[in-house]
Amino acid sequence: MNAETPKDLERFKKILEEVRKKIAGDIQHLEGDTLNTSARDASGDLSGYSFHMADMATDNFDREFTLGLASNEQQILNMVDNALQKIKEGTYGICETCKKSISQKRLLAMPHAPLCIKCQEGEEKKKRRT
């Protein structure tokens, strides 16, 4: 063990599962599945997200999601699935690029984050140029 995984994995697992449901619902909605609309309305939008996260964390979290159209949401969904898989494997919270642990604060802001803040910043710089 050279990298520390988060201690409250169950909590992250629950968050990720909720996010997964939410995004899966949104994707169906965007794809024109009107049957899903009532469930979506009942659960409210992401700003009403009610996990016990720090306020700052939820701001980042919302920002991640409000960026999205269906394709982006599909990407996030893949990342969420990936993160859930990592929880099972015991590698959750470890950066895919540098293999160091991702900070708890970052995981609360973005529980599906596959990269630590440093590696993610590198990725975002690339994206902003496009």
Ligand SMILES: [Zn+2]
């Ligand atoms: Zn990293």
